[in-house]
Amino acid sequence: MTTAKETDRLRENRELSPTPADESLLTDLYQLTMAACYVGEGVDRKPACFELFARKLPGNFGYAIAMGLTQALEYLENLRFDPSQIEALKNLGIFKQAPERFWSVLAEARFEGDVWAVPEGTAVFPNEPLLRVEAPLWQAQIVETYLLNTINYQTLIATRAARMRDMAGPEVKLLEFGTRRAFSPQAALWAARAALAAGFDATSNVLGALKLGREPSGTMAHALIMAIAAIDEDEDAAFEAFGRYFPGAPLLIDTYDTVAAAKRLAEKVKAGQMEIKGVRLDSGDLAELSKQVRSLLPPQVAILASGDIDEAEIARLKAANAPIDGYGVGTKLVSGTPFNGVYKLVEIDGIPVMKKSSSKLTYPGRKQVYRILEDGKMKCDRLQLMDEGDKNGGESVSLLQLVMKSGRRVKDPETLAEIADRTAASVASLPPHSRRPEDPELPGFETSEALETLRKQVSQRY
Template structure:
């Protein structure tokens, strides 16, 4: 057995980051001679999270990087064998894992694009065993990052283009890896910067932040006052934004107005009645940017704006990086050119390889082989061929601009953060016909 209590994932362990049943099915495919059959799987959501009118596709960069590095080492295979679970697996299964690399094609919606229910965000076309095993990682990467990018886009839409939006969610994200993904997805969805130092440097950005209450409390207790704490911080970080709500927010603002307002980059309020406090701080510091934080989300920001709060920027953490998940699924739609579909109650899927055709009139979900309608564009583009990336890595600026434009093109009713009207894609006649024929064929097989 492998034994590593740290549970820190390395790139050469990507293959094992999957659910057991992916591997047991792959072994079965080998035994039945199905492993090399060409399969198409599509990743999509059946329904949007409650209160969401759209999703912003994200996580494709992580998905491609994973597929490029997909492998199994000898030590990992020895660990699998030691479990005893695969004692009955065919010998060829181990040879396949030892030498296999992802060799398939991938089509995907570019990051930053709006998508809706039943519209594929990504399609994998590969030998069946490969397409099966990669399901778990792809869902993990795309579901979570799509959630964060969508929340970021909603925050930007509500706050407006001038507000400074900062990602502060690392301590609330579901894991260290999740924190890095959340930071990137937040920037891709519309936020300006992140406090996560590792994420910022990896992304070629400058990390942002202010100070903590602990500094004020420690220096106040040992050296005398909140003012001493502010002065100490500014000795090493001249003009840096200050956190002013440790004791008395308004009193701190008035004192700063007398002493340091000309060099102050901003003040942050993290608690209390943000409406009243921000208005009072604005009176004391009329030219100083005011930032607010403290479990804020898009609905809270909308309420603050409507109530006349004097806030120039927001720090977003808990509500940004957590919440109702994006429940994406990954389903087989075609095997060796034979369309397949699922008809379980509440879990229906459309058969065949599909394309999203987008026009000013709305979306049409059709077959990948259909001609693109006039005045429309197909959203899924090829991003990998025979296991190799065929598109350049996009900058966060490009993705963010796409997200901003995508949201701006939506009806205001869809952008509503309380009770959005969710668009539904039209189903093309060809897809309707294929669905009918596939259903009829599957019923005949069952009977």
């Protein structure tokens, strides 16, 4: 006889790495319970419009870089519920009173909606939609969690990467080293993609690099130095051993005495005993150490720095004239204050709606964002209703573009290089005060008269 404990163990699936087929259930429970309620009330097919935006940016961000759209569209195109998933939901007591038609709705599920979005690599600001979903109510509702997950995280990483690239300049090498610090294996892959798309040169994540058509890049850990040095009683033996198998790979020289290691390596290079293309510094006063190492090693030997690097540290090292040719960035890139994007209903069955909660007011109706430029530089952004059209004149660009029609993408995904070029151009167009690594200021933001009038009308309705 099977005990209750054994039954629970049989039900428990310890494999927590999701496959693409799992993604329909990779959601919050309330998305499914709301969808069931919509079906029961007969409103599940009502046309709905949701917009994804951030009310504010993380501290010290003067802009954000939109990212994650590619994965969001892949998810929408592949949204399905297979029989085993539906059966698993039926077996939950939560759904025992759900309408019977809910199960057939799930069984036949295909995303049928239109999606408007800001292209990846575009600078965005608070209260501006990054993405708009127009679809039958239950479909537009159920995709909220996954869309927020991929867009919020990748936008955070892309923003930090763009700020680091902006501070470092175009010639300095930037390497993404954050896999061990990312919030999950999936997040590590998304972080690698977002960093590359925002201007980084390479990632140490092997799977991420291969999936993204790039070559992974890395150096070595202190463990190799300590292991071989302990056995041979000679740190240089570790350098020589690694160089035999991976010629040209940067050598990590701060395990014991950074300057002493640099002096010995310089002597070996001068004597023709070793060829060194780069060294990495991972601790200590990076500005002072890099200057000492630079004075010892030939000029063609690149100096790479790592160890809690962020945009402010890069700016500090540049101000100190540290001769650093590249940075390996991990923790400060893949973690930090989240980009807190939200996904809110703005129209249902043609009726504009808004949220009136204290400090969480939203703008009703379908909207477009126009970027007003002056001599190619950003002057301000203007938020207005979608049907107003471009009344801004001069240099203005509409940011939200149609990217999916009736559940199918309208064009092929962009390459990482194309997105990185857009990121660089978008950041370069921003006012200097928005690009500061410390105490940045947001650029100008306006709303149209028609949008403000609608907001007052909808607010009075409630």
